[in-house]
Each structure stands twice: as C-alpha cells, then as structure tokens.
Amino acid sequence: MLTTNPFDDDKLREECGIFGIWGADNAASFVALGLHALQHRGQEAAGIVSFDGHNYHAHRAMGHVAGNFDRDDIMRKLSGKVGIGHVRYSTTGETAMRNVQPLFAELSEGGFAVAHNGNLSNAMTLRAALNRRGSIFQSTSDTEVIIHLVATSSYSTTLDRLTDALGQVEGAYSLLCLTPDGLVACRDPLGIRPLVMGKLGEATIFASESVALDVIGATYLRDIEPGEMVIVNEAGIRSFRPFAPAKPRPCIFEHVYFSRPDSIVDGTSVYEVRKNIGAELAREAPIEADYVVPVPDSGVPAAIGFSQESGIPFELGIIRSHYVGRTFIQPTQEVRHLGVKLKHNANSALIQGKRIVLIDDSIVRGTTSVKIVQMMRDAGAKEVHMRIASPPTRHSCFYGVNTPERSKLIASQMSVEKMARYINADSLAFISIDGLYRALGDKRDGANPQRCDACFTGEYPTTLTDCDADGKPRPLSLVASR
C-alpha cells in the first residue's frame, strides 16, 4: 500500500474533533460545517446526533464530512435545533462503525448522546467492573464507559449522574453531551484537550477549535475552563465546577501541529506561535544556507519565522500535490520499488546546487525524514540542514493522541547526532523545551509545568491505571480491586 501522505504518515495524530450547537434551526447543518472545519482532527469517520425536542436523530459514516453530511436526505433526517458531532481518527476494520461517535443510548430518563475528544486512562478497569455487574458494551470505545456509569448511577438528575460518572474516570476529556435536559459541555480538570465556546445570533456553540466558529460566521466567546461543566437549555447557560480544583495542563502539541494555524488556542494565535518557534529555532540553531524550505504544509509558518529571523530567503523547494489526503494503493510490484512521489515532489530547478534548510514540525519515526532529505539530495542540493519546530518526541501519549509504541519513536532510541546521520542530514536541530515555552510567551516551570508536555518529557499529569508509561497493560485483576 502506498499513500499519498508519505510524510504525514510520520505525524502524531489528534484522535478527535467535536462540535455542538444549541438553539439554531437545522442545527445539524451548522454541525456539519463545523466538523468540516475540524476535519484535520480526524479523517476516518464522522457522526452527528440531533434532537428535535422529542426524538434523537443520528447518522454516522466512515470517511470525511464532505461526501457524507452534505446529502439532502441525510441532513433532512437530522432535524432539530440542537446537535452535536464528532470527527474521528483511528479504529479501522469491521468493528469501526459501532465506535463512531457520538455514541447514543436510551437511558431510563431519556436519550443520551456523547461526543468525546480525549482518552480515559482507566477505561479498561472500569469496563471490567461494569461488565461484571451486567452492563453490556456495544463498542470498544473508552467513551462508552461514561455512558454506563451514567446509566447505573444512583443519582437522579442528568447533571448529577454525569458528575458522578466523571468523578470515576481519569485522563483527558472534552465532552459534549446531548440530553433531554440540555446540551452539556465539559472539560476535564486539567483541561488537557481544548474546547471553546461561541455565539451565533441566539445560538450557543462549542467546538474543539475557534476555526470552526469562523467557518460558520460565529463569534468566539471564551474557552471552556479546565474542570468546568456548562449546560445550555431553555433556562439559559449555567456553569458548574463539580470537580476538585487542579492546576491546568493543556496539551502543548496543539500549538506544534494539531490545531489549524488560523485557530486561537488558549488565547494565542497558532500561526504566530509557529512563526515564533521558527524564529527561536533560527536563534537556537543558526546555519548558513541559500534557502529556507518548508516541508509542506505544516512546516510553512515556522519556515517563514525562520526565514524572517535569519534573513535566508523562503522558497518552495518541495511542491505538494493538491490531490492527496487519501490512500493510494500501489497497484503492482513493478512500481513499488520506485521512489514514488505522489504527494511531494522536489522543485529541482530551484534546489540544484543550493544549500537548503528544511523546516518540519516534528519527527516521530524518522522514516519519512529519510526520504525527504534524499529527495533534496536527488534534486541536487549541495547541503541539507534539518530544523524541527518541536523537541524530540520521546514518549507515548495516553490522552487522545495516536502515538506509535515508544520503541518506534526514533528520539527515544537515538541521540540527535545519531538521528542526523540516520536521516543523512548535514545538520539536525530540534527546538529546546524551554524555547518552545518561550515561543508561547511562557517560562517553563520545571517543577510544575504549565502544559502537558509528556510526549517530550515523560511527565504525565495523571496516574495511568490501565497501563504503564511504556503502554504495557497492567493486569486487570490487580487494578480492578483498587
């Protein structure tokens, strides 16, 4: 199999984006547009659940939002003034559909739909206990644990039952729940995954990123705060703080790669942060060269920052095909050995005989850095220097980001010098963790970091019940008895 994403393959992947709206006619239409704007957060499946005051309407599909949620027959079905939606990266194969969110259940008090961005680090343990008590799971999703905890809670109101349920889970969650009592938005006490709130006329909107507000012409109001639960219904908007207070630890990688450059995350422009990172890199690891060349498209803002700080001209040395984003099964053996350049191609006329600084956002496995450096050399580059807009990625994420197992992370196996030789670059440098915080306008508090930077530092902000930091599952019988 050959993909048109040869270089994107070596990225960490956000697992989800969520979007919800309360109080707009044809709510599902806005959800569809909002999800489309969040498509970069999950491309494998999408789903929408709407509520018309009496009935819930759901549609889920493998694939992109466009092509599924732009069909008249489907959108007409999703009637009502309230809706939530979800885009998902991950599970494949036959069991996929039952894991596509929003999940929905008929509870005794009425319907309950949930869209979840994040990952629970004690889901397996809770699931085993629920299963023993007779709860029947329909998916393999950690999110379903939340539903069964709500269903079997001894509290009576929906909010109390949800609070009871969330009190038992650990990990990362930005949640949107559709209930007969209203639309509930909630962010875990550390605020690991983002969630913003906006307004369009009378309608209230929640989304993973502000860009989804832009796309439908809505106004950004504020971030949902870590540990905050907001309910919107006919009585208005109410905010709760049902959990013990904690120092927030929002994910730093949202700035490095996940979020769109035109989003505002934690009150900061993602584009500006990335340009700052590029400038920091130019100061931390300067180099003499003819051109600054971004690995498109994610390396572009940092490359502009690097170019402006260093004075080295910014040039498109790699051209990206517009027709990518999907898998291209390599037809036959005959073409498999070719260095096929379906997604990226060197701009040879430019590169020939020149010294190049390549700017990329991260190195995960390193496999594709090897190819891209080689592509530059094949095009005649005299020198190829690589600068990376994040620190070395050395640890797995357990909070909703798809990371390869630790041993596959090249930076956990090699020194930077060895990596430089491995990818055959004339020089290689990563921004420092402190440099990264500086680009964000912070000074990193080593004892108590202001962000979750566990993928770089291994400092996990929560306990890890289901598995250890290497991702090895803990025996269930032991943990279950805690």
Place this chain on the structure above:
Amino acid sequence: MLTTNPFDDDKLREECGIFGIWGADNAASFVALGLHALQHRGQEAAGIVSFDGHNYHAHRAMGHVAGNFDRDDIMRKLSGKVGIGHVRYSTTGETAMRNVQPLFAELSEGGFAVAHNGNLSNAMTLRAALNRRGSIFQSTSDTEVIIHLVATSSYSTTLDRLTDALGQVEGAYSLLCLTPDGLVACRDPLGIRPLVMGKLGEATIFASESVALDVIGATYLRDIEPGEMVIVNEAGIRSFRPFAPAKPRPCIFEHVYFSRPDSIVDGTSVYEVRKNIGAELAREAPIEADYVVPVPDSGVPAAIGFSQESGIPFELGIIRSHYVGRTFIQPTQEVRHLGVKLKHNANSALIQGKRIVLIDDSIVRGTTSVKIVQMMRDAGAKEVHMRIASPPTRHSCFYGVNTPERSKLIASQMSVEKMARYINADSLAFISIDGLYRALGDKRDGANPQRCDACFTGEYPTTLTDCDADGKPRPLSLVASR
C-alpha cells in the same frame, strides 16, 4: 450547492491531461501514477486503455485517479506493456461516462484508442458531414470525430489514415493513440497544448507535463515538437512531420496557472516564471504595504517573487483547508446566507490593522475576488491591494480550456479602475502582456506572437469554423458546404 473551491471556481480550467507508456510490464500502473501527477489538469473523470499484444483493456470512471485506479481488480484487468490514459475536466450528468477518454473503437484493421488534450474548432462541422454518411457517434466529444475520420479514411496504414484524419481537423490537439501498429504521439502544427517525452529504462513515455515523469522516476528527454508525429513500437521510435510547417504558438496560460510549479514547460521552470511574474508586478505596480499575502495555493510563487522584489514580508494571511477539492452541497437554507469559509479562512490575528497586498494568478468572473477582499476587510485589514499575475482575461479559449462565455469575463466588461471598485480593492493592477512575455524571457512580437495569448489579446492562431470569437455557433448548413 456550495463547493469547497469557492475561489477556484473563478479559474480557467485546463480540460485534460494525457499520459502514455510503451514497453513496461504492467504499463497501466505507470499510467495511473502519471495521471495522478496530472490530476490538476482534470478532476472529473479518468480512464486508461492498455494493450497486451492481443487485446485492449479499458477502464473509465468518474472522479479522481486515486479511488478508481488503485484497486487491484481494476489494475489487474488492465494488463499489457502499453497503455494510455486521460484525466478530464468537464461534462457532467448522465452522458458523462461515454465521453470519458481514452475513447476506443474496433476498426476493421484492429482496435484504436485515443486520448486527446485540446479542442477541435471544426468538430461540429465534421461531425454533421460524417453523420450524413452513416457514421454513428456514441459520444458528444469532439475527439470521436478523429476516430470516424480514421475509420472511413481511404488510406490503408494506420499512420496514413491518422494523418488523413488530422489533415481535416483544425484547432488544438496533443494526442496519444494506441493502435496494433504501436503507440502514436502527436501534437498539432501550432503546438498549442504541451506534450513531453521521457524514458524509464527501456520504456518510452509521453505526458502533458514533466512532473508526471518525475513522479515515476523517469527522465525527461524532450518536448514533442509542434506538428510532430512519433510512433513507438518494436521497431523503435520514429518521428514524422506529416503537416505543413507553421510557426509554433504554445499556450501561455500553462505558465500562469495550468501547469504545476515543479514542471518544466518549454524548457522553463514554471516556479521560476511565476516568481518572475511576481517580481515584474512589483516593478510595474509597486505599492506600500505591511504584508504580501498569496491567495493559496496558486498565488504563492508570484507572491514570493513580489515579496523578494519589494521587500514587503510574505505572510500566510489566508489559510486553506486541507480537506477540499470536492463539492460540498450546502445542506440547508439556514446556512446558505452565511459567508461560509469552507475552503479559505482569514488569519485574523495577523491581518488585523494591516495593509495587505493580495497576489492572485488571474481574475475570470471576479465573483470570488469580491469575496476574498471582503474576507480581508472583515478580518480588519486597513488596506487591501490586489495584484494579478496575468493580464486581464478578455476572450474565450477554443483550444481545450474551459472559459465562461465572453460576457461573463469581467475584464471584457469593465476597465481596470471599474473592476477595482467592483471588487472593493484599494488598488488593483494586472501584469502587462509585455511584462508577462518578459517574465518568460521573451520580447513579445506583436505582429507574430510567440505564444497563443488569445485569452488576453483575442488574437486566435487558427480559423474558428464552428463558432465565431464570441462563441456563437455558425449555421451548420453554411459551413458544411464549404
């Protein structure tokens, strides 16, 4: 209907890309990869015909190459060491499939497949005459005329019959024909549409652009010359000049927009030409501003050239979604009135309070220039200046480019000053026709232009039999009797 290409809608569109290979195992696999690299030349349908020495195998499909020509069952069917393929922009609806190329016919001397980039300007006239003699057309494609002319020719060899047929047509054609006698490549006497020749091991390759050679690791040999016919078969490669000599007039718009920036067209780097155009623009129409902002992605090279020449920083003021390239049917009335930004979104944090120079490659109808200037103003731009990397587009193309009827071309209806007011720009300037030739390294010969620049100048290099220069059909009864 809403498309994710709100700005691309206002582009001229190349109607086709072609690719052929002779002498490689699983030829169709290379054709599929080559067509993928030419996907920007036509996104609505694709087709491949292969020949295994005994039988022809064909597959055609609506949609992209990826998703159709990456399926094992289909590629296995397309066996043989020779193959040609076609990507197509244009016809929609129920009759589309029969127009998808390569067209194929069983002639008395054997199978005959043809892939055509270009357009014949006397096809209707020839078709009417053939029809009266009993030829039955299966498509509405002008290309089928060539097949019937070959079928009814009184000559005996395939090359003679093809030459006889092409001697009767006028207009633009770069052709690849698969016949029992070999693979024939041919370019019309003016060489209006491009066609290059390359080599991969023992295999000979033809393609609309050199980038298709890069993608499969092949070497560029030379352009097929205007009026040249090349046949490849087991006897080797032979070149013919069956037509009366003429001064070449290759399409200038290939450099402005159609070709990929990493292609070499007529021996020149497209990326470099576009940067030159940007630099020319900066000299011809200088302006004081804070940022040079490209309309992504086609405006980027000219914007870099403009920035480097003017010293104004290059910035991404408009962010393009990665998940575009397909139609997104706007679900309901409620969202239709919104200025929906599914494809592009302003980078508001950057734009706010700044003077912007927007660089775009062309203005066709002007409809989307209106929207993009407004998007900049909504994001808080203090001034918006527009610079266009081509002269005003005032005339229709009859040589294989899809242009709206002339009255829809804004530049044929308004002066540049009026256009500036219409799109609400603080200033608007187009590169001059002479500046455009300068960017190509030429001085335009006004009496005898070196390129086809009819879309800018109205100077058509051929007679127009089927219709007049406004696109109005001529009465068939008259022309038929010529």
Place this chain on the structure above:
Amino acid sequence: MLTTNPFDDDKLREECGIFGIWGADNAASFVALGLHALQHRGQEAAGIVSFDGHNYHAHRAMGHVAGNFDRDDIMRKLSGKVGIGHVRYSTTGETAMRNVQPLFAELSEGGFAVAHNGNLSNAMTLRAALNRRGSIFQSTSDTEVIIHLVATSSYSTTLDRLTDALGQVEGAYSLLCLTPDGLVACRDPLGIRPLVMGKLGEATIFASESVALDVIGATYLRDIEPGEMVIVNEAGIRSFRPFAPAKPRPCIFEHVYFSRPDSIVDGTSVYEVRKNIGAELAREAPIEADYVVPVPDSGVPAAIGFSQESGIPFELGIIRSHYVGRTFIQPTQEVRHLGVKLKHNANSALIQGKRIVLIDDSIVRGTTSVKIVQMMRDAGAKEVHMRIASPPTRHSCFYGVNTPERSKLIASQMSVEKMARYINADSLAFISIDGLYRALGDKRDGANPQRCDACFTGEYPTTLTDCDADGKPRPLSLVASR
C-alpha cells in the same frame, strides 16, 4: 407502492425461522442453506453468528439469504464448527439493522448469541424495569430482554443464568443460544412455536422446520419438546426440564399456512393435513361447479383435496408470475389506478363461462379476496364460490405472528354472509374449528384445546402482560409494580 404480492399481503406472517448446528466444519455454510430453506418464515433480514472456539463471527443483512450469505468473503469470515442463524419478517426503516438476529453480547463470562422465534408478551414490562436499573438496550427487539436478564442474573453458570432469565418471561419462544459452554436449544413450556432436532454425521442440528434438515441431507430425529432445554457441547447432548410442566399448545396455524407443505410438523405431513382440510371443506360446504381453482401457491394442496373429495376437476385458473417476492414500487399515477396483475393473472381462456370454486388458505383483511373474485368475474366466470381452508381469523396473535390490529380483521367485523357479499362471491364458506382439528386427526377438547388456536377462538394460552387481547398497551406503571 405496489407489491408483487398483492394477495400475499392478506396473509398472516410468521415472524421468524431459526437454524443451528454444532460440530460441522464450516458450520455457517449449513446455517446458510438451512435458513434458505426457512426463507418463507421471514424475508426481510437474515443473520448468522458462528463460533470458532475462541471468537464469535457475525454477519447480518437486510434481504434474503441468497444474495447475502452466498458471498465467499462473508462465508469465510463466519468460521467455526458451531453456528446459529435467523430469518426475520418485520421491522423496516433505519432501526432495522440493530434488530436483525441473532443478537449478540459480550457478557462477563464470554460471548452470548441468541436467535429467537416467537414473541414475549411481557417484554415491555421487563424492559422498563431493566432500563431503570441501568441496562442499556441497543435494539427494540423483545429478544434483547432475555440477554439483559442473563447478563444481570445472580446465578453463575450460563445454563442457570438462562433458566433464571426464561423463568421471568412469558409468551412464545423457540430459542437457539450460542455460548462458550455450548449450543443451547430451548422451547417455551407450551411449545407454541416449533423446533426440531436432526443429525448430519456427527453434527447436531436444530431448525424451525424439518424441511431445513432435508435440504442439507440431514436426518430428522425428533421435536424439541415444550419446556425442554437441550445443550450440545463436547461432552455430548444433554436435555433439561427446568420449567414447571404444562399442557402443550403448539400453534395450529403452522399447518394452515406457515410451514412448508413438505415439512413434518408435530409428526404430521403438512401437505397431507392441507389435503385433508380441503376434503373436510368439500364435505362441510359442498357446491356444484366446473372447476376447483387454487389461489396459488398456498391454496394448492387444499384445492387438490377438495377436488379429489368432490370430483370437480382441479385446474390452474390463476397463473402466478415466477418473478415475485419483492416489492415493486408502482412508478406513476398513470398506472396506479389500473387493476395491475403483476403477481397473478386469470387464465381467461379456461375461466370464461365456467363455475369456479376458489380455494384459499385464509382471509385476513379481505382486501385481496375482493380483487381475486373480481379477477375471476372479469375473466368471464359464471359463478365464483370461495372456500377457505381455515376458520375465520378473528383475533390477534401475540406469539410471534404479525397480525393486523383486530379491527382490521374482516372476520371480527362481519358475519360470513356479509363477508360473502363484501367480496362479491356467490358463496363463501370457512372450515369449522372442529373440522380443522379433524383434519389434524384430533377431536378438539373445548375446555383444554390441544393447540393454540387463539387467532380463531380468542382463547390465549398465556397471560398478556404488556397489552390486552385487543392489542391495547396496558399502562406500564401499573404492570411494572407487580
């Protein structure tokens, strides 16, 4: 909408057929063939679950067995030596797929799949109680109640949990359960729905009707007895009697219409019983006529019996299209008013001027009897006499047969004389309830009928918790507190 079943529309419909096998390689292949032989018991959906000793494999599909369970890719997936399957008549629309059986759940002790023929008359009541305790239902099927009762049972072995669950339900059930402990077959204490047991080599088989054994070349062993639970596993075949003994009441309508004529039900040939019914009818309601004409195909055996007893020749006066069994949406208004005869057509050359005795198996709504009598008159019949091979259907079934609401049953609204006028027959007669029992070789015990004949007599053999005998739901709050 027009269906190709204009007359079958006026039939009662069995809701299910089930088939299971233990101990054959590629068990699912036999299940597929067995289900095909039971297709007349349910045409809307089918499903198979297999167990390979480690994993359960499931496939469910809308539509027939052929076309779904004859695809290599699907059948290969359904690996293992044990399998159960289900064909289903009924629910349509978006929620259909989740109701297609066999249902499956991962319980704490392992997988549990169930295929159910019958209907529980207290399912709504049990469901409400389970829901309040936190059980989440995924379907609207009454069968899912059984799974949740098993999941939440306080017993430990699968058989004990299943017995505990079935002890709480009332109504009709022939069940096949696939568990890690073996394949369990079970029939409710009254044995309302059929279930037979057979043998093929070393394999043990269960099926709704003996014809499914014939089709795969298996031998009929015996009926599963009312109230019997049989488990087959590597330890052999064991039989249990976990319920209080009760006098059996198997459904009499299986003989009238549901079962295939080549099946042996309760030890009697269905074909022979139907011929007996025809002969009884000829004795109970004799008539002078030229031809005995069956309403095809279900009326044929009774018509042969009537002809042989009466001496009136048997003739095909109505011809049935072979291409039926599926819905044919009537294209336009223009043809909707026509008496369209897509399924049946009068054999006019035969009928013209003759006295006809029409034999049908039952009259439900009467709508199509009207049409068929008219069809005979249009074809020129001199007299049309109707004889029905069952007593008047006056009551709804709550045990797994789809009956219209009582007020739609024509026999509950009209006397036989009035019905004769309504359908415009020269005479109309139904077999008596005693005659029906005689045809079965019994004398009906009025105090304690040997069969469930509630659809004719209203004498329901179980309490009806969820609704009253008219099908009106009882208030849940009251019944739930029992």
Place this chain on the structure above:
Amino acid sequence: MLTTNPFDDDKLREECGIFGIWGADNAASFVALGLHALQHRGQEAAGIVSFDGHNYHAHRAMGHVAGNFDRDDIMRKLSGKVGIGHVRYSTTGETAMRNVQPLFAELSEGGFAVAHNGNLSNAMTLRAALNRRGSIFQSTSDTEVIIHLVATSSYSTTLDRLTDALGQVEGAYSLLCLTPDGLVACRDPLGIRPLVMGKLGEATIFASESVALDVIGATYLRDIEPGEMVIVNEAGIRSFRPFAPAKPRPCIFEHVYFSRPDSIVDGTSVYEVRKNIGAELAREAPIEADYVVPVPDSGVPAAIGFSQESGIPFELGIIRSHYVGRTFIQPTQEVRHLGVKLKHNANSALIQGKRIVLIDDSIVRGTTSVKIVQMMRDAGAKEVHMRIASPPTRHSCFYGVNTPERSKLIASQMSVEKMARYINADSLAFISIDGLYRALGDKRDGANPQRCDACFTGEYPTTLTDCDADGKPRPLSLVASR
C-alpha cells in the same frame, strides 16, 4: 457454484421479450409493467427507451425489471408518451451493458432505438462488411447490424431505410423501433418469434406475449403477421408488407415452454395446448401408476392433462421453494458434495412406496433429470416413470433461443432407451412430433411444416450464413464475398 434453479438449468432459454407503447402519458411506466410480465423471457438485463417528442431517454440495467425500473428517479427520467423496452437473457461479464437493449443511435435524421427478439443468422457476415466500410460497432449484438444498415442506407425516409436494412438480413426478428416518425413494429417474413398488438384507451401496444397486455389491463387486438411492418404515429396506424410473401413458420417451442400458460399464442391458449400435450402423452405412452407428479412449475399443465386423461391422481410430489430464481453460490467445499435441494424437495410423506409418473416439459442435457429421478427414489418411490411433453430436442436453434452446442443435447447422442437407463427411470417416453402438432390442433405437413420445429427435426426454415447446422462458424472471407 450452486443455483437455486437446479432443474431450470436444463431448459432451453428464450433470449428476449419486447414491449412498446404509443400514446400514453408516462409510457415508460407501462413498459416497465409489461416487461415485468415478460420477465420469464429474459432475466439478465432490461432496458427502456422513451421519447418525449423532442428527446430520447434511456435506462438499461443488469438484473430484473423489479429493482431497476420501479425507482422513482429512473422512471421520472423516462418521460414521454412513447416507449419501448426489452428483457434479455444471455451475455455476461464486462461487455454486457453495451449489449443491453434497446440499442440507440443518433442518426442524421434523428434518434433511432431498437428492441429485437430473435437472432440474425447472417449478422457476422454483414458486420464484417460494414466494418470495412468504416462503420464502428459499439456492441457485440447482432441487432447493431440493423442500425448500421439503416444509418448507411441510401434511401431517405426512415421506413424505406429500415426496409432496405431488413431486406439484407436473414433469420428471426420481432422488432420495435422508436423513430422521430413513429413507433415501428415488425416481424420477419416467417414470423418465427411472436409479436402481438393491443389497445389501452387511445394507446397502441406491442408485446411478445398477450400476458403483457393483461397485466396493464389492455385489450388484445391481433398478432402482427409474419412479414408485416406497422407504424404508429399521430397520423394513425398504418400496415405495410414490404417483403416477399412466405409461408409462416412460427416457433413451436413457445407452446412447449417459453410462453406463459396464461398467454394466447397464435390464437391458442398455451395452458390448453399444454394440457392437450399431457393428454396426448397419456394416450401415446400410457402407464400404471399411483400418482402423476409434475416437475414444478412448467410441468404442471401437462401433468393435469395426463392425470385427467389417465385417471391417475395429480399430486404435488415435488415442492418448489418460493425463494428461487437467482444464483446461490455454494459457500464451501463441505456442503458441495451434498445433494442440496435448494429449489425442489421431495414430498417424502407422499412419495414413499408409491409408483410415480413424472411429467416434465423437455430434456435438454439430461443432467437434472438424473437428479430428480434420484430424488424420487431417495424419497422411497417404488417406480419412477418419466413422460416428456415435447419430442427429443436434437438440434440447435439459431433464431434467438439459447441452446447448448449440439453434442451437449442428450437426445442427439442417445436413443430414448439409453436415455431411460441414463436417468435411471423405469420408463421414459417423449410425445411424438405428430402428437405435438395434434395437441395444437394441426396435422403436421411433413413437406412443409406449419411451424419452426427445427430443434426437434433439424429442418431449418432459413439459410444459415454465419455457421453450419452444428453451429460451426463458416469462414468469413468466403461468405463475405457472396
């Protein structure tokens, strides 16, 4: 592969049915219903072309009429008051769609659609000649020859061009042609294939069989006569006799098997003829037995005739599944060796210990007669006698019936005695050719038979240009020079 048609596999197959209507709103709806009634004449594909006075609308699909021509979107597209349709048995594979009729071409004088029942015996020869003159064929259908002959005719009116074309063909054709001048119906000079004419209100209808008239409530007017051409348009109905007169030879097998029993063919009731054949058989080949058992469903009328003549009771000894008519791919090796009875099953309770006369309509290869006799023996039959309602089938048909090559016809290889042993019947008899004519009310004129009975006698009514009587193609170069 296993089919649900184990016995039907051993039938000759009609290759087509046609239906046309002029002058009804939504003509295509009637065509769809009419084709459904003719579905037994061709199940592999269907097509409809309508004409709205300005444009032709076409839809073709693999599979049955129901499921394709009952969709609103498709039927709406087929607008107009004139339409023709075709059902087809035969070609499979990738080239199938282009052969699905009605064929359509844009000729210089306007659109031309044709639906053809029959087969031309000089199509290959004509095709080669047309091809050499430059005509390009799009299908492999013999029918396309007619279109090219019309297109290249030197006559000017449509009727003259069609007459010119048909004057060059030999073989069997019942044609419906949709032209701008009207709807043309035509039957070859020998009238080998049937074609009837009917009326529904103001509309004129043509169909292969009268049953298609019944289904839409139309009235049968008359047969189109051999050699007659009828044109219907706004000027009314006109009849022509453009060909030299010939003694008609309509196909006798229409009565034996092809036509539906409720059709009137050549003025005779098919049902009655088949009963007559059964009675003739009882007289020609009497036997002592307990039951007369039809092979369902085609053997039923003859079995009733045999029973009434012989006094032996008619009984359903073989039960046919309702859910057949489609291929059932036998899932795995394990079930392949079983004598699987997906379509037919013995009514063992009846058969056991009895002497059976089996009535079937024909024996082609004999393969399934072997199985059905065995099925009777397995069910315990004491004696099995086979009586066949047609003479031995010893010759191939070249007039539109799909026959196996001659060497596969068991009757061309064995005597009746040997066949009896081969199929393991206690006795076997076929009706005589004279008996068959008697059942039709005729005395066969040996010198000049009144019917085409070539499949029984080898007396072909036309020359066979393309191949000899064994189906061996003649060398084209020779025949082409005639």
